[in-house]
Amino acid sequence: MISEISASVTAIKTSLDLLRVLGDAKSESEIQAATHGLHRQLTDLQIENLRLAQLLSSQYEEITSLKRELSKADKEKREFERYTEYKTGAGHFIYAVRDSLDNDGTGEPYACPHCYHKGAISFLQALYTDKNDIFHKAKCPSCSNVFRMEKNEDRVTPQTMSDIGKLMGGGSFS
Ligand SMILES: [Zn+2]
Numbered sequence: 001m002i003s004e005i006s007a008s009v010t011a012i013k014t015s016l017d018l019l020r021v022l023g024d025a026k027s028e029s030e031i032q033a034a035t036h037g038l039h040r041q042l043t044d045l046q047i048e049n050l051r052l053a054q055l056l057s058s059q060y061e062e063i064t065s066l067k068r069e070l071s072k073a074d075k076e077k078r079e080f081e082r083y084t085e086y087k088t089g090a091g092h093f094i095y096a097v098r099d100s101l102d103n104d105g106t107g108e109p110y111a112c113p114h115c116y117h118k119g120a121i122s123f124l125q126a127l128y129t130d131k132n133d134i135f136h137k138a139k140c141p142s143c144s145n146v147f148r149m150e151k152n153e154d155r156v157t158p159q160t161m162s163d164i165g166k167l168m169g170g171g172s173f174s
Pocket of ligand 1: 113115116143
């Protein structure tokens, strides 16, 4: 860039010198030589200007693309910073949106800790909870890891064989 600019400046200086020569020219041959030189300098100048314009345009494109990347990286960073470590009722560490913890759950999804540490936010998807399950479970759709979440409040304690026997009205199995 600097070399292109200085080449342009040199061509302008030489052109101005030639114009001075042209003004002071006494003979026809002097005028012709200066005119010819001036013509050549102007052509050089046009070429240098064209190079500068191309350079500026490619640098402008580069800056635009860098700005885009920067804004994307900024956005991702902000998204990651929204999350904090969270220990589920079952003792598993996962990631949760900070605000959702402060406000007692705003419906924000949890994020997989494995994927989070690999630089991706992957929302955990709830799995079906059976009536006998002690904890609710959630699965990461990206890495397939399963996490135990909160206690299943609707859990039905499995009946003992003796309870089943009583229900059937018969004798005890135990
Ligand atoms: Zn994952």
